[in-house]
Structure formats: C-alpha cells, structure tokens
Amino acid sequence: MTADYFVRPMTPTDVPEVERLTDAAFFDLDVRTHRAGWPAPEHRSEARAAEWRARVRHLVQHDPRGCWVAEDDSGVLGATVSMRRDTTWLLAAYAVRPGLQGRGVGRQLLDAALAYGDGCLHGMIAASEDPPAVRRYRLAGFTLHPTMLLRGPVARADLPVVERVREGSAGDVPLMDSVDRQVRGAAHGVDHEVLTRAYRLVVVDRPTGSGYAYVAARGGPYLLAATNRRTATDLLWEALAASSPDEPVEVPHVSAANEWALDVGLACRMQLWTSGYLALRGLKPPAPYLHSGHFL
Ligand SMILES: CC(C)(COP(=O)(O)OP(=O)(O)OC[C@H]1O[C@@H](n2cnc3c(N)ncnc32)[C@H](O)[C@@H]1OP(=O)(O)O)[C@@H](O)C(=O)NCCC(=O)NCCS
Known part of the structure; x- marks a missing residue:
C-alpha cells in the first residue's frame, strides 16, 4: 500500500473487485477465529458470490x-456499504x-x-468477532450485544405441525414493512425487491399476530420478524422444516432478547454457540426478530 490512497464513492463497476476483497477478508477472519467443532472455513461459492454482488449493486444504486x-495504484484496498431505511442507518x-x-x-x-x-x-450493525471491527464500532458509539448461533441437523420427528404459515409474495411487502416498523423501527422497503428474488418467503397474517421469514436455500431463517413470539416460533419451525434431515442447518444472529428462538433450536437438539455481536445505537435489540447479516 502506498501512503497516497484515497477514499471515494463506490460505483457499480467496483462491485466484482469489492466482492473478491470481502471474500478474502472474511476467509482470513474465519481462519483466525476458527473454533474446534466448527465447519472448516470456506471461500464463497460462485452462486453466493453472485448473490453478494446483486445485493451490493442494489445498495450502490x-x-x-x-x-x-x-x-x-494497486487497486481497491477496502470498502464499506451502508444504507438508510426510515430513520435508521445500517x-x-x-x-x-x-x-x-x-493501518x-x-x-x-x-x-x-x-x-x-x-x-x-438509530444505527444497526451485524458485527463479526474481529477485535479491530468491534473496536471501531464501540468507538463510534455503538452498544455491543453478543449474539448466538444454533447449528445442527433437524430430525423430521422433532418438527411440529405448523398450520398458520402460508407462502408469501411481493404483495406482502406492505405487511412486512409494517411488522418491521413495529419490531425494529424501520422498514426494509426497497430491499424486499432483492430479498423476494433471492429467498423463499413465508408469511403469517392473522388477527392474533403477523410476521414473515425469508428462508435460506439450505433451510433455516435468513431474516425473520414477527409481532409476537408465538408467530415467530411458527415461522422458525417452518424455516427449519425446509432443511434436509441429515444436513446441519443454522439459525444465526440470536440476541439474548430472542430466547424463543433458543427454545426452538434446543427442542430439536441443535448446538448452541456464541457468535458475533449486534451493534446498536439508539435502539434496543429487536424482538421477536432474527436479523440478516446484510440487510439487518
Ligand atoms: C474491520 C476492518 C474493516 C477494519 O479495518 P482496518 O483498516 O483494520 O481498521 P483500522 O486500522 O482503521 O482500525 C482498527 C483498530 O483496531 C486496532 N487493532 C489492530 N489490531 C488489533 C487486534 N488484534 N486487536 C484489537 N485491536 C486491534 C487498531 O489499532 C485500530 O484502532 P486505533 O485506530 O484506535 O488504533 C478490517 O480489520 C477487516 O477487514 N476485518 C475483517 C472483516 C471484518 O470483520 N469486517 C467487519 C464486518 S462486521
């Protein structure tokens, strides 16, 4: 690195190079923080890299x-991607x-x-465990809430019958924005354009409670929000039911305010670990809520 680097706005043409840089940085972080019992660190697959590029192009736009x-002179040294939704910076x-x-x-x-x-x-960050990263966030005034991760295969016999959940579509965006405003103080708004293309969406819309979950390709929640714990629990079971019986599935980003999610994971004998932080400014940990790494 020469001394005369400069910081400039990202453009859509930077996105492929930024994707490769972040993949290298997170692989390096996973190697540095690897724990016995965890899967070996992996680079992003081409499919996941393409998803990453689509999300960041959307945010640059x-x-x-x-x-x-x-x-x-040597190219991109680092990058940051942030957004504003309602009165929250993410x-x-x-x-x-x-x-x-x-440096x-x-x-x-x-x-x-x-x-x-x-x-x-308000401000919200899904923070890694990198000591320099969390140093930066705390010095910027964020409160660091440690988060947990559940991992393991889900036996079919452990799955309860869930009746109130239906498939969702782009027509559910107003419902989802309303749930998000109640639960995390900010709608996802335009981000649903990317999310509905990339993930299966399941929804509960009843007088007694509403909510939604985007389901990860291997099962488990990518993002989940609900107006009460009962609804959130149904949505989480539905997301877990989408996993293969012999393949481990993950429920990441569980803050201590979301014990309902721990109870679901422990009921089907998933392993519980600590993992990362939810860094917040002007906001309490949202619940019932499981944030996503990118769109929070
Ligand atoms: C987080 C990250 C982007 C920060 O970039 P950076 O160029 O390293 O940041 P800076 O050098 O400006 O700041 C790092 C701070 O941590 C300190 N630091 C460096 N190594 C450290 C260590 N091992 N433990 C604790 N603090 C450390 C530095 O002294 C500096 O603090 P200071 O400015 O008060 O002296 C970068 O380290 C990174 O890519 N990490 C891996 C990916 C990641 O975790 N990203 C965050 C996702 S939430």
Missing part, C-alpha cells in the same frame, strides 16, 4: 452516498484487504459511511 472504497459490509488491516484505512471508510447516517436516530 439506492444508497450511493453510503458506499465507499479506499483505493491506491452497515451492510465492511472490510479491508488482509495484510493492509490495522487506519478501515477507520476512514467507516467515517465516510457513518457520515451518510448523520441525522439518523
């Missing part, structure tokens, strides 16, 4: 002033090239993204 790269991606970390590039990138959130009442 809708939140151009929230997306930044640091660059020198960080979707943040990485500096391995080997160049710890202040990340701080400049985060400051640029945080400036996009000036005037926002």
Whole structure:
C-alpha cells in the first residue's frame, strides 16, 4: 500500500473487485477465529458470490452516498456499504484487504459511511468477532450485544405441525414493512425487491399476530420478524422444516432478547454457540426478530 490512497464513492463497476476483497477478508477472519467443532472455513461459492454482488449493486444504486472504497495504484484496498431505511442507518459490509488491516484505512471508510447516517436516530450493525471491527464500532458509539448461533441437523420427528404459515409474495411487502416498523423501527422497503428474488418467503397474517421469514436455500431463517413470539416460533419451525434431515442447518444472529428462538433450536437438539455481536445505537435489540447479516 502506498501512503497516497484515497477514499471515494463506490460505483457499480467496483462491485466484482469489492466482492473478491470481502471474500478474502472474511476467509482470513474465519481462519483466525476458527473454533474446534466448527465447519472448516470456506471461500464463497460462485452462486453466493453472485448473490453478494446483486445485493451490493442494489445498495450502490439506492444508497450511493453510503458506499465507499479506499483505493491506491494497486487497486481497491477496502470498502464499506451502508444504507438508510426510515430513520435508521445500517452497515451492510465492511472490510479491508488482509495484510493492509490495522493501518487506519478501515477507520476512514467507516467515517465516510457513518457520515451518510448523520441525522439518523438509530444505527444497526451485524458485527463479526474481529477485535479491530468491534473496536471501531464501540468507538463510534455503538452498544455491543453478543449474539448466538444454533447449528445442527433437524430430525423430521422433532418438527411440529405448523398450520398458520402460508407462502408469501411481493404483495406482502406492505405487511412486512409494517411488522418491521413495529419490531425494529424501520422498514426494509426497497430491499424486499432483492430479498423476494433471492429467498423463499413465508408469511403469517392473522388477527392474533403477523410476521414473515425469508428462508435460506439450505433451510433455516435468513431474516425473520414477527409481532409476537408465538408467530415467530411458527415461522422458525417452518424455516427449519425446509432443511434436509441429515444436513446441519443454522439459525444465526440470536440476541439474548430472542430466547424463543433458543427454545426452538434446543427442542430439536441443535448446538448452541456464541457468535458475533449486534451493534446498536439508539435502539434496543429487536424482538421477536432474527436479523440478516446484510440487510439487518
Ligand atoms: C474491520 C476492518 C474493516 C477494519 O479495518 P482496518 O483498516 O483494520 O481498521 P483500522 O486500522 O482503521 O482500525 C482498527 C483498530 O483496531 C486496532 N487493532 C489492530 N489490531 C488489533 C487486534 N488484534 N486487536 C484489537 N485491536 C486491534 C487498531 O489499532 C485500530 O484502532 P486505533 O485506530 O484506535 O488504533 C478490517 O480489520 C477487516 O477487514 N476485518 C475483517 C472483516 C471484518 O470483520 N469486517 C467487519 C464486518 S462486521
């Protein structure tokens, strides 16, 4: 890295290089923080890399002033991707090239993204376990809530019959935005355009409770929100039922405010681990809510 790198807005043409950089940074982080009993670190598959690029192109399009790269003569050194939804600022991606970390590039990138959130009442980040990352977030005024992860295969015999859940569609966006405003204080709005294309959507819409879940390709929730625990529990069971019986499935991003999710995972003998943080500003941990890494 030369001393004369600069920070500039990200453009759609940067996205492939930024994808490769973040993949390298997260693979390096997974190797550094690997724990016995966890799956071996893996690079993103081409399918997951394509999904990543689609999400970030969407955010560069809708939140151009929230997306930044640091660059020198050798290319992109780091990147940050953030968005504003209602009165909340959210960080979707943040990485500096391995080997160049710890020299202040990340701080400049985060400051640029945080400036996009000036005037926002709330802030939300799905934080990794990287000590430099959480140092940056705390120094930026975020409260760090440790989060948990459930992992394991789900036996068919453990699955209860869930009757109130139906398949969802783009027509459910107003319902989902209303649930999100009640539960996390901000709608996902335009992000549903990407989410409904990438994930199966399941919905509960009853007088006694409403909610939705985007289901990950291997089963388990990518994002789940509901107005009460009973509805959230039904949605989580439905998401777990989409897994293969012999394949481990994950329920990530469980904060201590979401014990209903722990109870579901433990009922089907999934393993419970600590993993990362939910970093919040001006906001309590949302519940019943399981955030996604990118769109929160
Ligand atoms: C998080 C990340 C983007 C920060 O970028 P960076 O260029 O390393 O950040 P900076 O150098 O500006 O700041 C890092 C801070 O951590 C400190 N630090 C460096 N190594 C550290 C370590 N091993 N333990 C604790 N703190 C450390 C640095 O001194 C610096 O603090 P200071 O500015 O107050 O002195 C980068 O480290 C990264 O890509 N990490 C892996 C991916 C990741 O976890 N991203 C966050 C996703 S939520």
